[in-house]
Amino acid sequence: MEISKEEIKxxxxxxxxxxxxxxxxxxxxxxxxxxxQLIEExxxxxxxxxxxxxxxxxxLRSLSK
Amino acid sequence: MELFIxxxxxxxxxxxxxxxxxxxxxLAESKGITVFDLNKERATAxxxxxxxxxxxxxxxxxxxxxxxxxxxxxxxxxxxxxxxNEKLLENKIVYCRSCNSAAELGKNSIRTGTTAFIGYDxxxxxxxxxxxxxxxxxxxxxxxxxxxxxxxxxxxxxxxTAGEAYDNSxxxxxxxxxxxxxxxxxxxxxxxxxxxTWNKLHQKIHGNKQAKP
Numbered sequence: 001m002e003i004s005k006e007e008i009k010x011x012x013x014x015x016x017x018x019x020x021x022x023x024x025x026x027x028x029x030x031x032x033x034x035x036x037q038l039i040e041e042x043x044x045x046x047x048x049x050x051x052x053x054x055x056x057x058x059x060l061r062s063l064s065k
Numbered sequence: 066m067e068l069f070i071x072x073x074x075x076x077x078x079x080x081x082x083x084x085x086x087x088x089x090x091x092l093a094e095s096k097g098i099t100v101f102d103l104n105k106e107r108a109t110a111x112x113x114x115x116x117x118x119x120x121x122x123x124x125x126x127x128x129x130x131x132x133x134x135x136x137x138x139x140x141x142x143x144x145x146x147x148x149x150n151e152k153l154l155e156n157k158i159v160y161c162r163s164c165n166s167a168a169e170l171g172k173n174s175i176r177t178g179t180t181a182f183i184g185y186d187x188x189x190x191x192x193x194x195x196x197x198x199x200x201x202x203x204x205x206x207x208x209x210x211x212x213x214x215x216x217x218x219x220x221x222x223x224x225x226t227a228g229e230a231y232d233n234s235x236x237x238x239x240x241x242x243x244x245x246x247x248x249x250x251x252x253x254x255x256x257x258x259x260x261x262t263w264n265k266l267h268q269k270i271h272g273n274k275q276a277k278p
Contacts, residue, residue: 015255026081
């Protein structure tokens, strides 16, 4: 069964929501992002948002190995 | 062995990398290794060219921003550009703690004589606590990713080969990931393990793995 992009976005957003309020992420040249900003990027499917999705999916795949 | 190192500090990310690199400078100096430290506004193309060309250090570590074709310094000035001046890396073991530089530049630099190139072929990311930004070494969110990435240079300074340095950093990542996935890990642990896993996956080595600086 294939998971839709919308479902993947929802999953990643739910995961980001569990980030501590005091945490930011440094993403190289793209700058630093708090959880609200990360969620917004994922929602908008921006370049950063798509990269964040890739990072989360890559981590989830590593857990299944 | 001589260590050439760039440490721009013009934003939070570069300040964190620079602070963590201090430990490496101290380790090098404790071993009697000469260090050419281009800190803050000294991390320019002109200074980089001068030190790499004239002093010819055997180990070069770049801290800062980058992309697949460039390594950048103070205020993102281009220090090394693929197809332009990567020859400056000739006969050196290079470790580039920046985004993407192992993707093209690192690979291409082997063809122009770089002994070995360790870097990242995608984003290098790390979580941090802005409330601790004045003292990055006290930031428990950032520590695992930055200690893991420090391990490459630390191993090289201790006399390991480029391949061993890469393997040591990968093993350090595994240890931190395991720690972050322990049932006693703090609530922020999954968000740290996320970036440890990503950086580990995208850390690459090109060139001669048997070489020592």
